[in-house]
Amino acid sequence: MLRQRNPRLGVTAALAGFVLLATACADGSATAGSSAGTPGASASSTSTQGRLAVSSPGSISVLDGTTLEVIETFDSEEFTRLNAAGDGRHVFVTTTSGFQLLDTAAPKLTDLTVDATAAGHVVRHAGNTVLYDDGTGTTIIMKTQDLANIKDVLPETSSYTAESPHHGVSIVLADGTLVTTLGDKTSRPGAVALEPHDDHWHSITESRECPGIHGEGPAMDEAVVFGCEDGALLYHDGEFQKFTAPDKYGRMGNAFVSESSPIVVGDYKNDPDAEGYLLNSVALIDTEKRSYNVVELPDTINYTFRDVARGPGDLAYILSTNGSIHVLDPQNGKIVNEFPVIKAWEGPTEWQDAHPSIAVNGDIAYVSEPAANTVHSADLTTGKILASKKMDSVPNEMAITTH
Template structure:
C-alpha cells in the first residue's frame, strides 16, 4: 500500500550561533599491532572492508575477503568511512580514532570527543560531531590519504547546547547542523563562516527528534524527523510532513545522482524491537514524501538498507534475502538469497546482519555464522565469503 503527502513550506526562525574556533586534536591510545602483513602494499590498499567484533577490528581485502590484519580496540566500537579510500573513523570512548586500513593499524590520531557520534564525508570535507559538547569538527577528507602522521588543520563550530546531532559542509562552504539540547532535538540551521563569527542563512524548528542526514542529487540534503523529514536546498529549509502523527524517519539512504532519498520509517512509537516494515521515498526535486509499506516478509533495521547500481535501493531482510527496490516506482523488482533467516536484535548494539555497498559489490555480515559475504548486485551472485574467528558487528568500507 502507498500513502502520499505533499509538503508544506517551513517557516524560518533565527537561532544563536557561537564564535568560530580553529583547533585540532591529536593524542589518544597507542596503536595496536597488526596481526598480519599487507600483501598488496599500502599504495594498493583502497576500498578495504573493516569489521568490528568484541575488542577488535578485522580488515579484509575487498575482493577476496581475506583477513589482512586485526587490531585491538574496546569492547564495542562504531565504524564510519572517512572518505579517502583508506581511513576509517572508529568511535571509541576517547573520541574519533583513525584506523589506517592500508597498514593496517589503529593509529594514534584521535579527535577528542566526550560522546563521539556521526561522521559525514561530502565534497572534500569530513565532519565529526561530538554529542557530548555539540562540537562540529571539519577537516579535509584527504588529510590522511597518505597516512595519519601529519597533523591536519581543522575548523570547529560549537552549538549553543549539546545534543545527539549531525553536521555537513556543502560545496559552497555552508555548514548545515542540527539544533537541540538536553530536552530534545528540534531542527537545523544553515551557517556561513565570516571572520570571527558564523552568519545564519536559514533555520527551521520543524523537525522534532531530528536525526541523520543524506545528500541527494543537486546537493539536496535530507534530515529525518519524528513526523517526516526536513529538506534543505537552494538556501532554504522545507518541511515534508509524514502521513502519520508519529512518522519517524531517522536514516537516509542516498545516491548523489538521484533526487530520490530512501529512508527508514516507523509509525508506532511504542513498537518493541528494531525491525521496520516500511520505507519513505522522498523526491527532493518534487518536494514530496511517500511511505511504502513492504511485504510482511521484508523486515529490516537501520543497518540493512544501501544504495547501489542503477540508483536502486538494496534491503537486507530478515528472510535472508536482499530485496531490490526501485525508488522511482516504489516497487520491489528482484531478490537475492544471501544469508540464513535472522531475527531482530534485542538492543541496537547487538550483532545482526548489515550491508554496505562499494560500486557493484555489497558487503554483508552474517553474525550467526561469523561470516562476511561479497555480493555482485548486478547478478545477485555471492562472489566471496569468509568465516571469521570472531562474531562480526559493525561494518564499514573505506570508500573514496
C-alpha cells in the same frame, strides 16, 4: 501500499547576531557514530574493491575486499563503531577517547585520535570530513584530502560548538555552508544553516519543524534531507522545507542516499510503542518534485537501520530477515528483484547487538551474518555470492575503503 502527503514550507527565520555556537542532534537509538545511509554512495556501476573493516567485540579486522581474507586484526574496545573517512584509505573508529584513525592500507590502528567526549556521526561530502562530538556539541571539520596525505599528525581542523551538547550531526556543502541540527539534551526541534564569516559563523536560516531530528543525507544537487518524528526536513538552495508524514507519528531516522539521484530512501516507523527494531515501510522523498511518500513493503521484508544501502542504478538494496537482499526502485517503490544471501534471522534486542548488515561499494555488497560468524560479498547486478569468510569472532559493523 503507497501513502502520500503534500509538503508544507518550514520556518525560515534568519537569526541576526547568532552567537558563535551551533547545535546538532540526532536520536542515539540507532545511528550514534555513523552517518546515515551508505557513505559516499553515489550509486555507480563500477565494481571497485578495496578493503573492508569489520568490528567485533574487542577487536577490528581489515579484510581484503575481493577475497575477504583477513589481513590484520587489532585489539579495540568492546563496542566500537566504524565510519569511512572519505579518502578511500582511512576509517574513523569511535571509542571512549574520540575518533581513532584506522589506516586500512598499512594496515594500522594508529595512535591518532580526534578527541571527543562522546564520538558520534561522521559525514563525508564535498571534500570535507565532518565529525560530531555529542558530549560537547562540537562540529569538527577537516579537508578529506588532508586525511589522504596524513603522516604522523592529524590535519588542521575548523570547528563550531553548539549552545548545548547533544547527539548531533552536521554537513558542510560545496559553498562552505554548514547545516547542523538544533537541540539540547531534552529536545531536538530542527536545523540551522550557517555560513563562515572571518572568525565566526553567521546564520542564514533555520527551521524548528522537525521534532526528534535524526540522520542526514545529501541527494543530487546537494539537497540535504533530515529525518523527523513526523516526516522529514529538506534543506536546498538556502531554504528549509518540511514534509509531513501520513501518520501522526511517522519517524524517519536515517537517510539512504545517492548523490546522483534526487530521491532519498528513509527508514520509517509509525508506532512509537512498537518493541524491537524491525521495520516494514520506507519513506521516499523526491527532492526535485518535492514529494514525500510512504511505501509499505511486503510482509516478507523486515529490516533495521543497518540493512539498507544504495547501489547500482541508484536502486535501494534492503537486507531482510528472510535472508535475502530485496531490490527496491525508489522511482515507484516497487520491489524489482530478490537475491538470497544468508539464513533467516531475527531482529536485535538492543540496537548495538550484532545483527546482519549491508554495505555497498560499486556493484558489490558486503553482508554480515553474525549467527554464522561470517561475512559475504555479492554481486548486486546478478545476485551471485562472490566470497564468504568465516571470522574468529562475531562481525558487527562494517566500513569500506577503496584502496
